[in-house]
Amino acid sequence: MEWSLTDGSAKRLGRTYDIDGTLWLSFSASGAEWICRDAECTIRLVGDAMSGDAVHSPRYAIEVNGERVVSATMPADREAVHTVKAADGATEVGTVRVLKLSECADSTLGIASVTCDTKPEPTEEKVFRVEFVGDSITCGYGVDGVLGDLYSTSNEDATKAYAYLTAQDLDVDYSLVSFSGYGIISGYTELEVPRTECLVPDYYKTMGNSYGRFADRVEPSEVTWDFGAFSADVVVINLGTNDASYCRDVPERHRAYIEEYKRFLADVRACNPIAVILCTLGIMDDRLNGAMETAVAEYVEESGDADVRTMIFTPQNMEKDGAAVDWHPSAVTHRKAADKLIAYMRENIF
Numbered sequence: 001m002e003w004s005l006t007d008g009s010a011k012r013l014g015r016t017y018d019i020d021g022t023l024w025l026s027f028s029a030s031g032a033e034w035i036c037r038d039a040e041c042t043i044r045l046v047g048d049a050m051s052g053d054a055v056h057s058p059r060y061a062i063e064v065n066g067e068r069v070v071s072a073t074m075p076a077d078r079e080a081v082h083t084v085k086a087a088d089g090a091t092e093v094g095t096v097r098v099l100k101l102s103e104c105a106d107s108t109l110g111i112a113s114v115t116c117d118t119k120p121e122p123t124e125e126k127v128f129r130v131e132f133v134g135d136s137i138t139c140g141y142g143v144d145g146v147l148g149d150l151y152s153t154s155n156e157d158a159t160k161a162y163a164y165l166t167a168q169d170l171d172v173d174y175s176l177v178s179f180s181g182y183g184i185i186s187g188y189t190e191l192e193v194p195r196t197e198c199l200v201p202d203y204y205k206t207m208g209n210s211y212g213r214f215a216d217r218v219e220p221s222e223v224t225w226d227f228g229a230f231s232a233d234v235v236v237i238n239l240g241t242n243d244a245s246y247c248r249d250v251p252e253r254h255r256a257y258i259e260e261y262k263r264f265l266a267d268v269r270a271c272n273p274i275a276v277i278l279c280t281l282g283i284m285d286d287r288l289n290g291a292m293e294t295a296v297a298e299y300v301e302e303s304g305d306a307d308v309r310t311m312i313f314t315p316q317n318m319e320k321d322g323a324a325v326d327w328h329p330s331a332v333t334h335r336k337a338a339d340k341l342i343a344y345m346r347e348n349i350f
Contacts, residue, residue: 010034026104028158034120036093041116048212050107052076058109059102102153104208132163134238136180142325165338186246240288261295
C-alpha cells in the first residue's frame, strides 16, 4: 500500500511543508523518520525544476537504523525510487530516515510516498529541541570536497557539519535554518557596499529562499513558518562570517552589525519565548567575534533577557585539519567544533 507521510505517520525533521500529500523539504538536514514494520519499503522522492542541474540538484540520503544506505542527487526526470529491506534474519526494516543533504538556496526535495504493507509509524520525540541558525558552515558547504574543487550540491552534506553532529551526540530533535553566503547586514561580498539580498533575518520566519519551488509552484520564501510546530529549547546562532567580508575593520560597519544583530535577537526571542539563545562565531573568520559579544551584552542589558549567551569557536587550522571547498571547514574541523559546542551545552544548558 502507498502511504503519504503528511498524515502524521512519520516524525518530521526540521521545517517541512505539505502539498497534495507530498512532504516538501528545503533546509539542510530536513526530512522525515519512521518505523517500518515490514520486510521492505519503497520510498518515492520528487524534485523541482533544478533537478539534474550539475550544481543545484538536491542531494539526499536514506538511512536505515542509523546506517546510510543511499546517497544521491535527484536526476533530471525529477523522480527517484529506492527500496530498503530488512537485514538478513530480520523481519522488519526498522527505523528509516530520509534527509535532504543540500541547502535550501539550491533546490527543494519532496518525499512523495512510502510503499509498504503496514502503515509507517513515527519515531518518538526527543526530550529537547535545538534550532541552529547559520550560514554555509552550518550547511556543510563543500565538506565532501577539498580546497580547489568547485562547489556543487554533490559535495555538500549537512550531516557532516557541526550542527547536525551536535544534535546527534546530544540526542535532541533539531532544525537547521541556514544559507550559504548569508549574514546579518551583508552576505559575502568583495565590494564596499553591503550585499543586502542575502540576509538571514529576512527569511528566518519562512521556509527559506531558493532557486527551486515546492512542486514547481510555491516559493519557500512565501511560506510563513509556524514556530509552534517546533518549540525550541535552545537556538544556536552562528552568523557573522559573511558580514565580516563587508565590515572588515571599519568601526561604523561593526556598529551597524551590532545594531542589526540586536534586532535579530529580539525577533528570535519573539519566535522562541522559552529558548536559551546561544550566539556563536569564529570558525572561519574572527573579525566580528567582539562585535557579536557586544551585541549580546547590549541586548541583554537593554531587554533584561538573561537567557542569551555567547561562545566563541576555535578557529579552523587548515594546515593541520585540511580545508573543504572554498576554504570551508573540513570534516575534521566540524567534528572539533561540534565537540566544543557539545561540551559547552552539556555544562551550561542541559
